[in-house]
Amino acid sequence: MKITIHRGTNQIGGCVTEIESNGYRVFIDYGxxxxxxxxxxxxxxEGLNYGDVSKSALFFTHYHGDHIGKMTEASADMPVYIGKTALEILNCLESRLAYIPDPIESGKHKQIVERLKTIKTFEPLQKITIGGISVTPLFVDHSAFDAYMFIVEADNLRILHTGDFRGHGFRSKGLFPTLRTYARNIDYIISEGSNIQRTDATSKTEQELQRDFINDFRKYKYNFVLVSSTNIDRIFSLYHAAIVAKRCFVCDSYQAEIMKIVSENHKQYSSFYNIDFEQKSDPAGRFFEINRPFSFNGNLKPYLERHGFCMLIRANEALKPLLAQYSTSTDFKVSYSMWKGYLDKSNSAFSPSLYNFIMPYPDCDMHTSGHADVETLRTVFDTVKPKHGIIPIHTEAPENFQKVFPNQKIIRLRDRQVYEV
Ligand SMILES: [Zn+2]
Ligand SMILES: [Zn+2]
Structure with missing residues (x-):
């Protein structure tokens, strides 16, 4: 078996992993x-975007752009897999992005929408075989919904590829039971390490963050929350926080469509995703869709102002007049529920438009990471006990792995290095 990290040994995002055995190739993520x-x-x-692809398959751990963004460059003749709900959410997101004004960007997203029509889906624990390689998806909690780790088996070796995951989400309870049950006799772990630099930080749980939101929603009436449209558990958490604080819930119809996909597919498993989208009389959690020009018209305005609301927003010029209307009120709060890196001028991912949008509202940070903290990584490694070592990916500090986990064998690869095992 050969393991190659084509990209991602020294950076977060853009990861591509290849596992090859007897001419068969499994690629994980193409971001x-x-x-x-x-x-x-x-x-x-080779085997992904040129040459013989008849013995290849591509698996996506989840729908974030740094994992799926280059899917249209994969040969159209090879099978590509992702989780079922993940596919529906991604299709909804990409269909929307296909209409943004920038023709180059929208063209890319149109191509992705076309490619998505041919993608296959898998269920958790469904073993898929590509020649002598098998791939088994294990469900994990991440800031993308319907995300997976994979167990890849070939040549009597078992690899655990973690994808992006965390231990402090609403659906993290299953992490260690799942690993104890299915990730036995693992030879190598290919592990994400987004938070490896923050050695002393344990992440706030989604439950703790939700309690902070409930306190805010009780305190303020006009709550605007900037959140990624596909950070599903955060969004449902905000909905439930609005119910507890007896506030209405407001979002645009695109966001409502995403929520309906999740609700349809998952409400039978968890009441967390069971939302009454019909407008019931009780203002607690009453669901409203509001679209451009983002004004509360007619009877809606006094109703929402009387009961208070949580409204999901994006950094959109069209929303500024609405925020301006409420910004002088002491009952007004804007929360920034996304990664702080976008607002950090020293970070390469700095977003000027997001920064300018949020700048008038200091002390608005209301977020917790989508990635495992160091303690969670440690417990994963101690639970799985890989026989031969851990290969860091999706990290800016792979050199920290050995310092932080001195009892584990850390195998540091370079991008494109072929590691024969
Ligand atoms: Zn990622
Ligand atoms: Zn991710």
């Missing part, structure tokens, strides 16, 4: 680099 990252072009990848 774009994060915006602003130093350019690190991929070389042509």
């Amino acid at each position: 774009e680099q994060l915006p602003g990252a130093p350019v690190n072009e991929l070389k042509p990848l």
